[in-house]
Each structure stands twice: as structure tokens, then as C-alpha cells.
Amino acid sequence: MRTDIFARLDREPEPPKIETPRMSRHRIALFGGTLAFYLAIVVAVLMSSWLVALDWKVMLFRPYQQWPEIHAALDYYVVLGQRGPTAVMVACWLGWRSWRQHTLRPLLTLGASLLLLNLTVGAVKIGLGRLGPHYATRIGSAELFAGGDIFPSGHTANAVVTWGILAYLAATPRARRYLSAMSAIVSLGVGLTTVYLGTHWLSDVLLGWAAGLLILLGLPWVEPLITRAEDWIFAARARLGAPGSRPAAPVPADDAPAPVPAVQPAAQPAVQPPAEEPAAQGPARGQAGRPPAANGRPRPHPAPATAHAVRSERSPVTPAGSRRPPHADRAPRGGTAPARPVAGG
Template sequence: MRTNDELAHVEEHPTEPVRPRMTRTRLGIFVATLTVYVAIVVGVLTTSWPVRFDWQVMLFRPYKQWPEIHTFLDYFVVLGQRGPTAVAVAAWLGWCTYRQKTLRPLLVLGTSLLLLNATVGAAKIGMGRLGPHYATSIGSNEMFAGGDIFPSGHTANAVVTWGVLAYLATTPRSRRVASVSAALLALGVGMTTVYLGTHWISDVTLGWSAGLLVLLSLPWFEAPMAVAEAWLLGIWHRLRERTALVPAPVAPIALGGPRTPVDDELPAREPVGAGSRAGARVPDGRPHLSPRPHTTRSERTPVTPTGSRRPPHSDRAPRTSPVLPATGRGRTVGG
């Protein structure tokens, strides 16, 4: 049984998540998927059977065959759009990052989207295929005509974005559920684009292959992601240490010496403003004197008192030159 100190240490330093490795099985699937990818591209470039099948489906016009589901599929296809899906998955992985105390979920998502944009975007621009709605001649492959639909970005994005959740699953059961859900979503999004007439069948199959290649290549990027995570956490810890080293503001010291237990029972003093009078009383009964320059006793100007030192009395007349009866000599009061 663990002690409290051990439990605190475990909570402060969570267990390092298991990072998938490029196994022989995964590598075999990657090579097979890459072979399918190349075969589809070659088939479209040579205007072989993939192009003929594309035109057959396009001329069938599925959106006219089943118009009652058109509205629903217009909303469903958003599940493959890059912006909304990336925001939704990033919000969930941000919560996982907070719970697991690791940046790996967000780094995996960022790496996968970067690979997706680089590979699929380059293929789209490089092959420049036009979509079914912009086709110029029946039976042509519509390649290198300034388009950007080959492979299907919606399909590849659905494979990668939802597949990342399966890739990051921590238990076998959750991994199976997430994998099946991601596959069904990617299948549905791809076929929806064909139904709406925005993509050829070959666009969709190439999008599935492109997205799967990105997911299968993620284990090769686990080591760079670990380095990036350590670097980012180091920056974060240094910022926290700098913030902790900033000195706290020091409270002003009250005049009159250290407080005693009796002073603690008295009400707190109110601050004396610049316009207060010298010698004003503060709540604890002691006078507050305004500051003035201190002089030594030898530098002070002597003051000679004038007048009588006796207090005034109503029955006594003031005398200025009294005469002593014994000596007859006058003496000034106060001499």
C-alpha cells in the first residue's frame, strides 16, 4: 500500500503515456495503403477503369435519385469539414491534456493536421483535377485543369480527425469503439460527397488512402513530439519560476515601535493625510506630530518669558513694582 508521500509524488509526476511504435504489422498496412494510393493515381492518369466508373456514377446523379435525404446530407458532410471538426476534436483533446497532465494529445492532433495539409494539399494542387460539376468532356479524367478536388479533402480530413481519437485511446475497448466510429464517419462523409456531386468516386477512395497513410505514419513522429513536449514544458516551468520569484509588496511599518498584545486589541489607526494638523489625536490616544527638522539644544534660540508667572486671579490686583517691607528694595516679579 502506498503512503501519502508516494501518492503525492505520483500525482505530481503522472505516468508517461504509452507511445505507439511502428510495428511490422503497421508497416505492412502502410505499404499496402501506399500501393493502393499509387494505383488509383496511375489509373486516373491513364484514363482507365477508375475514370469510367467515375463517369457512370456521375451520370447516375444520386442526388436526383434520392432527393429526400439531400437536406440531411448537406449538414452531415460538415463532419468532414476541416474547421468545425478540428475545433471540436481540439476542445476534447485539450480537456484530455488537462486531465492527463501531458501535451501529447494536442501535439498528435497538430502533427496529423500538418501532415494532412502538406500531403493532401500538395496532391490537390499538383494534379489539378476538376470536379463533376465542372467537367468539360464526358470520359476525360479532367486532370491538370486547375481544379483542387483530387484527393477528396473532406474524406481525408474525416479519416484523420476522427481517427486521431482512436489513435490516442488508452484502453483496447475504447480503441475498438473509436476505430469503428471513425471508419463509419469517414465512409459516410466520402459517400455523401459523391451523392452531392462534388467529388468523383476515385477522389473519395484516394482521400481514404491519404488519411490512412497520415494515421499510420504517426509513430514515426512520436520521438520528435516527445522532444517538443519537453521543450514546451521547460519553457512553462521557467515562466512559473520567474513569476514565483517576483517579491511581494511589503506593508508599510507603522510608527511607534513594534505592536504589543495591547495594541492588537485597539482599533487600527487611520492614515493621516497631508492636510492634517500637527498634534492631532489618532484613535489610540497618542498624538501624531508632523515631521520637522531636528536641532540640538545649543542651536535653539533662548526665549525669555514675559509677564507674570502667576495664574490670573479675580481678587488680586496686578503689581508691577512691589516693595518688600523688610528691605525697601523693589523686586520685579519673575526676576
């Protein structure tokens, strides 16, 4: 029995259609405000403004030395921002939802959001090349274009996107509110944990929050591509057939069997029933009800004048002669006409 997701989609009844989020005015306003905040942080770091000075104050405070008793717990908590473990956990949940809701949209939305996260955050990381607090070389410097990959915080952005996608795909407004609050708490805690551990500057975390939120707010623009990708996957599956089976190979024209022509049955001649004659006392073998002739042969019935046997119905002629009774009006070849029986009682 097939247990894959496509088999489940075939067996289950069609669920109610889930409304796809649209780019409303409220969402566009949030996207614009978040983008302005993102650009402001980048400019502040590039200009080595007060934000860079705040980064150094927090780093020199060394929070992991101020509260060492929570260091071990936060080492585990920060895993909630790592891309590998979180992507696997969320993908399992969204895969179950795809199985239940008969759609690939949850998994495709997760894949699209992670792809956008890698492209946008990775490009800024490589382009600015900022060093982390543990590798800083000069106090008060922004440590930009030094070959690092710390700005923005990947852990923070990944926490915002990975856990926020659950709220984005929520089926009811109530579930969306609860999941939004949960994802905000988790991503906020992951960002502050990286600052506590000394692996990120505070400005890295602020830019990571903004980067992840921009991806979640801009996902409705990607929804048409997600729908097209889902339609293409199902169309490809329909062309290839059921999973685990291969389409039947076409038979070559040279090896195909030749069609057998239909054989039309030959037209049977209309035979009129013979006239009734008195039955003889001793009918011959195989001719019941016919009086025997004088020479022991059965008396033939005269053939109708309008019926003619076709060539294919003529009996084969053997050296012993034809097995068909001779014609009543003609004498058989090489012999005399048979004697007629004597009528009478």
C-alpha cells in the same frame, strides 16, 4: 487562482504513463499496402482507365436526383468532414484529456497530424489540378491539370485523420476498437456523401481514404518529434516562470547598493573588581557605596597596572576638565592632591 492547463498540471498527481504506439511489423505492412493502393489509384486516374469511366457513370447517375429526400440531412452530415468544425470539436476533447493526463501529447499529436494532412493532400491537389464533377468539360476525361483542387477528397481525408486520431490516442485496447469502428463509419459516410452531392468523383474519395490512413499509420514515426516539442514547451515555461508573471528584472551594477562593511566591536579592557572598602554614611550622588573624599569628590579606584584604555574609549576633554576621576598616584593638573579620609570608627 490560475485555471490554465499548466496550473492543472502542477496541482494534480502524476498519472500512469500511457504507452506510445510503435511502428510494429503489422503497422508497417498496413502502411505499405495502403501506399501501394494510393499509388495505384493515382496511376489509374492518370491513365484514364476504367476507374475514370466509373467516375463518369456515377456522376451521370446523379444520386442527389435519385434520392432527393435525404439531401437536406446529408448537407449537415458532410460537415463532419470539414476541417474547421471537426478540428475544434476534437481539440476540445483532446484538450480535456491533456488537462486530466498532465501531458500535451494529445494536442501536439492532433496538430502534427493536421499539418501532415495539409502538406500531403494539399500538394497532390495542387499538383494534379483535377476539376470536380460540376465543372467537368469533356465526358470520359480525367479532367487533370485543369486548375482544380478536388483530387484527393479533402473532406474524406480530414474525416479519416480527425476522427481516427481519437482511436490512435485511446488509452485501452477496448476503447481503441470502438473508436476505430466509429471513425471508419464516419469517414466512410462523409466520403459517400460527397459523391451523392456531386462535389467529388468516386476516385477522389478512394484516394482521400488512403491519404488519411497513411497519415494515421505513419504517426509513430513522428512521435520522437512530438516528445521533443513537449519537452521544449515545458522547459520554456520553466525558464519564463508561471503564466501571467514576469521574471524579475536584474538590478544594474551602477544602481546596486554598496555593501555595508561589518563593524567589529572594540575590545573591552579587562577591569578587575575593586577591593572592598568600608561604606561611608553619606555616599555621593551617583557613587553608591564609595566613601567621599575631603573635597566632596568620590575616591577613585586605582586602575590595574596591565589595563590600558584605547584611544576610542577616552572621554572627551572639555574646557571644564575631564569627567574621569584623576589617577590615584598623580595629582590633577592645576590643583593639589586630594586629601585622604581619616580612618577610624
